[in-house]
Amino acid sequence: MECAAKGTGTRCNSAATRLCTRCEAVAYCSLSHQIKHWSRHKLECDRLQQQMECVDLLNDFPFTFSCEATFQVCAKQETRCSFFSKRGLHRVGMWMHECHCGASSASFDLLGLNNGWDLSSVLCPCHGPEFLLSEQLCSWRDYYKWRRIPLDSPVALLLHWPLTIYRAAQLVGITTSNLVVGDKLYIHYLGPEKELLQLAVFGDLLALFPGVHIHIELVGPAIPPQRDGEKIIISKYPCCNEEKCVCKLASENAILGTQTGLTSALTLQLWRGFYHDRYRDVVKDSFPHLVIAPNGGIAAYSSWLPSILFLPIIARKLVILQQVA
Ligand SMILES: [Zn+2]
Ligand SMILES: [Zn+2]
Numbered sequence: 001m002e003c004a005a006k007g008t009g010t011r012c013n014s015a016a017t018r019l020c021t022r023c024e025a026v027a028y029c030s031l032s033h034q035i036k037h038w039s040r041h042k043l044e045c046d047r048l049q050q051q052m053e054c055v056d057l058l059n060d061f062p063f064t065f066s067c068e069a070t071f072q073v074c075a076k077q078e079t080r081c082s083f084f085s086k087r088g089l090h091r092v093g094m095w096m097h098e099c100h101c102g103a104s105s106a107s108f109d110l111l112g113l114n115n116g117w118d119l120s121s122v123l124c125p126c127h128g129p130e131f132l133l134s135e136q137l138c139s140w141r142d143y144y145k146w147r148r149i150p151l152d153s154p155v156a157l158l159l160h161w162p163l164t165i166y167r168a169a170q171l172v173g174i175t176t177s178n179l180v181v182g183d184k185l186y187i188h189y190l191g192p193e194k195e196l197l198q199l200a201v202f203g204d205l206l207a208l209f210p211g212v213h214i215h216i217e218l219v220g221p222a223i224p225p226q227r228d229g230e231k232i233i234i235s236k237y238p239c240c241n242e243e244k245c246v247c248k249l250a251s252e253n254a255i256l257g258t259q260t261g262l263t264s265a266l267t268l269q270l271w272r273g274f275y276h277d278r279y280r281d282v283v284k285d286s287f288p289h290l291v292i293a294p295n296g297g298i299a300a301y302s303s304w305l306p307s308i309l310f311l312p313i314i315a316r317k318l319v320i321l322q323q324v325a
């Protein structure tokens with residue numbers, strides 16, 4: 001952790017090892033920095049304390065971390081670089097941003113929309129599922145089984161983006177059983193970072209929400225200025241690396257394997273800036289069913305605070321709208 005008082009005056013002279021004993025969410029390099037920072041930190045210490053009590057809950061969030069797929073990295077203390085090298089994925093395509101050495105050379109100008117999995121067809125979900133989901137997915141195991149992928153496939157490392165959305169929707173009661181064909185699902189996605197370079201993987205939402213029109217507004221300071229307002233339509237799954245696979249036929253890729261004729265649609269729109277600043281522009285097109293901030297580390301960014309404080313205001317509006325309707 002960085003000293004929470006870093007950059008507010010005198011320089012930090014050692015590692016930030018002094019935790020705030022109340023919230024245990026922030027750390028300081030020295031007692032003097034802690035005292036100095038208290039006037040600011042006291043405004044958020046209680047909230048952080050409450051959130052830290054939910055840490056166990058967050059760790060159980062099934063789709064944020066895959067034991068099966070990252071087993072090799074954890075158990076053998078293998079570095080990410082060598083994990084990817086062994087699979088021919090080191091600094092390749094969307095995997096580029098998954099290790100430190102690749103991430104450092106990334107540019108936010110390329111959104112990875114045309115990237116494929118760079119894996120053989122048996123190892124990745126490059127086309128529609130064989131059958132529609134009849135039950136909710138509750139683990140990576142469920143997902144891999146449904147998509148017929150072996151558990152040693154690394155795709156979970158990238159698929160946690162769409163599956164976290166799926167899981168969050170599930171938690172607020174938006175499930176495939178209460179969505180009907182042609183429904184619109186509006187999601188506000190706050191603070192996207194490296195997933196902006198891996199947007200092709202969001203295509204899996206087409207399979208997770210069959211027949212639904214999903215609109216995701218990606219709002220955050222990492223969106224490059226020249227891409228502000230850009231709309232992106234994703235109508236396919238990322239392809240595998242086999243030339244003769246069915247995923248290369250546009251029609252096969254975009255529909256579900258069951259030939260049900262259900263077509264899902266996924267539209268992403270990019271908004272540069274902080275959510276509390278851009279909210280009025282974003283909400284013009286869509287009032288959100290779900291607001292999600294996958295990279296919102298609780299004490300990581302001071303700019304989160306106004307956005308977090310802003311959310312209950314929207315939530316209240318949501319309740320009012322429901323009462324009127
Ligand atoms: Zn300090
Ligand atoms: Zn504290």
Ligand SMILES: [Zn+2]
Nearest residue numbers: 081099101102
């Ligand atoms: Zn590397």
Ligand SMILES: [Zn+2]
Nearest residue numbers: 184213214265
């Ligand atoms: Zn639509």
Ligand SMILES: [Zn+2]
Nearest residue numbers: 126240245247
């Ligand atoms: Zn394929």
